[in-house]
Amino acid sequence: MKNEINKMxxxxxxxxxxxxxxxxxxxxxxxxxxxxxxGAEKKDIVHSLKQAAEIMNLSYTWIFSNKHKIGCSRVGKGWVIRxxxxxNYINQSYHKDK
Known part of the structure; x- marks a missing residue:
């Protein structure tokens, strides 16, 4: 009985x-x-081509040559990629091994 009281x-x-x-x-x-x-919207960050090359682990030259395939915009004299x-480009070009 005493143990039951202590367990309560x-x-x-x-x-x-x-x-x-x-x-x-x-x-x-x-x-x-x-x-x-x-109300909290995800902001779509904008990157330079150089930043995109670093993110994608590709050369700047490849990014510049394929900027339209990836989807970019010209802002002033430079190019930017969202x-x-x-x-989207990574998801479209991703290949799963079967």
């Missing part, structure tokens, strides 16, 4: 109105977090 876990008694208020606060916080996550374009 302590409990906390909360008034019903306090419990309901806590549940309401948690529901509001959950809604706020969901709203924030929906992160999403690099990812």
């Amino acid at each position: 876990q302590p409990i906390t008694i909360i008034a019903t109105e306090d419990w309901l208020a806590l549940q309401q606060e948690l529901a509001e916080m959950k809604q706020m977090i969901q709203t924030l996550l929906q 992160q999403s374009s690099i990812e």
Whole structure:
């Protein structure tokens, strides 16, 4: 009997109105977090051709020659490639071994 008493876990008694208020606060916080996550847009980072070559582990010359296949844009006098374009190119050219 003595061992059973020592094994019992302590409990906390909360008034019903306090419990309901806590549940309401948690529901509001959950809604706020969901709203924030929906508003958080993934930014599409823009890279130079040199940065793209480093990311893809390819030479700058190869990137420059194939910039239109990867998907790039001319900005001023330079060329830029979006992160999403690099990812799309990698995903399209990825070959799985069978």
